[in-house]
Amino acid sequence: MKMLATGLLIALAVIFLFAFALQERYPWLAYVRAAAEGGMVGALADWFAVTALFKHPMGIKIPHTAIIPEKKDQIGASLGQFVEQNFLSEEIIRTKLDSMQVARKAGTWLARPEGAERVATEGAAAIRGALRVLDDDAVRDVLESMFRRHVVDPQWGPPAGRMAQRVFEEGHHHQLVNLIVDSLADWVLANPEVISRLVAERSPSWVPSFLDDLVGERVQVQAERFLLDVQENPNHQLRVALDNYLTGVARDLQEDPKTMAKADAVKEQVLDDPRVRELMTQTWTTIKNALMTAAEDPESELTRNFTSAVQDFGTRLVNDPELAAKVNGYVADAAGYLVRTYRSDIAGVITETVERWDAQETSEKIELQVGKDLQFIRINGTVVGSLAGLAIFTVASAVFG
Incomplete structure (x- = not known):
């Protein structure tokens, strides 16, 4: 597209030269010269305008050029503020969630066997991962502390x-x-x-x-x-x-x-100290082994019961309007809280990300995304300039000719 726009400028320059040289022999070429001259002016003006967005034209640091590289951080901040004010609004989020009917869609998916099995599979994977990551001694300490606080210490x-x-x-x-x-x-x-x-x-x-x-x-x-x-x-x-x-x-x-x-x-x-410690050790070991065994066996009673419970919950979400309304309300409240509390932090991700970008790379990325339309601006400027030059010359010739 750059080559096409530049090619039109070169073509008009050639036409201008020939028309300018031969217009005395062929007076009608004066109109061609005027159109070519106006087209070149429009092409050069729009080339300057488009180029000034992304770089200094011909490397000359003219004021108010290379706008995107120079104003990258301000653009990122403005973009983040725009998203925060126009998208991360609690009212907008609630309206969108109400129109989505989250509970019904989720219930329809959970009520299907493959949906319930997927939840059970992912839940089992999460349990296995959590049990592998948890430190046994730390868990025993927590259990012992809770047992002492609620069982041993009270009278x-x-x-x-x-x-x-x-x-x-x-x-x-x-x-x-x-x-x-x-x-x-x-x-x-x-x-x-x-x-x-x-x-x-x-x-x-x-x-x-x-x-x-x-x-x-x-x-x-x-x-x-x-x-x-x-x-x-x-x-x-x-x-x-x-x-x-x-x-x-x-x-x-x-x-x-x-x-x-x-x-x-x-x-x-x-319940002296050694017995409490031993009791907590046995309790945690029993719970951990039972959960690991159940999570690793897709046919275990725990997995089957969990899958059945998920399906039943999904069916109730579809068939029980009151429950669906409650779930929709919970989801909307949770989303509203997140947006209300963290909207600035979420929008700040945009600002911080843009700030970390290299200015030249940012300019090139944006130019690649919208460059085709920008080159059409140059082409349109060339055409409009040609027509304007021809019209101005025609009117001037008619009035002062």
Whole structure:
């Protein structure tokens, strides 16, 4: 295109020379000369204008030339500001997202098996990558810190007492008491010889054996009657005493400093430092191995359940307008927050990128992108200049001729 535009200028220069030389012999060539002269003026003017955008014409540093190389940073800043004001607007982003119906489109894709499988595959890859990158010791430290903060450090007495008090007040412990009493009754019935042996072992040596047998049988009968009475009578004094005792323990766990201190002592004995560390190590190892195994096996139960859940969620996005509206709202809110908070940073990427470009290279890149149209400007200037020169000469000849 440069060669074409320059070629027209050269052609007009040649025509001008021939017409200028022969116009006295052939007067009509004066019109040709005027058209060629106007075309050359238009071509040169537009060549200067186009060239001045990208470089100094003929290397001469004329003021207000080489505009793009000289003003590169200002152009980048203006471009970034233009994008920030006209594109990174929260209102524009929300309007665009509303018209896109993000939830419905996403739901349609997720509801398809290939879409759900793709999400599951990418999710598994992300899990594997995260587990490989995570430092096991750091994770254990975090888990241990959380376990200590929420389990070890707080007092166990008051919460355990409140929980126990609620259990006892609602009578949930009665089933356990019934189970214990029933088990004792069954054992007494099944092991009469044990009671006889215990009586014999604890009686004086001078007591006759038949008397030991009589006492053992009596103890056996009384024990059976006692346990049967406890089983049949929900208001038995043993049950009442047990309820009172348990209620007192629950109250002491919340109010009595000594009882609370004993509960904390038990906690310290059960969860001392080495045990907590070992527990966290085992917990993290178990979780990590389970996740790695599930993530590496596309047929694992976790993967299948996750894929099914993704498909179900996609179907709900398509069929449930209320859910889709909520998701669209969340997406719009998130995009609005990002634009509102980081619009200047996003636009700054344009400014900083342009600033890092080499001035000459930037000029060449822009010229290559729009150069064809710029050369058409030169061609149009040549044509318009020719027509203007011919018209001016014609009018002048008619008026002053």
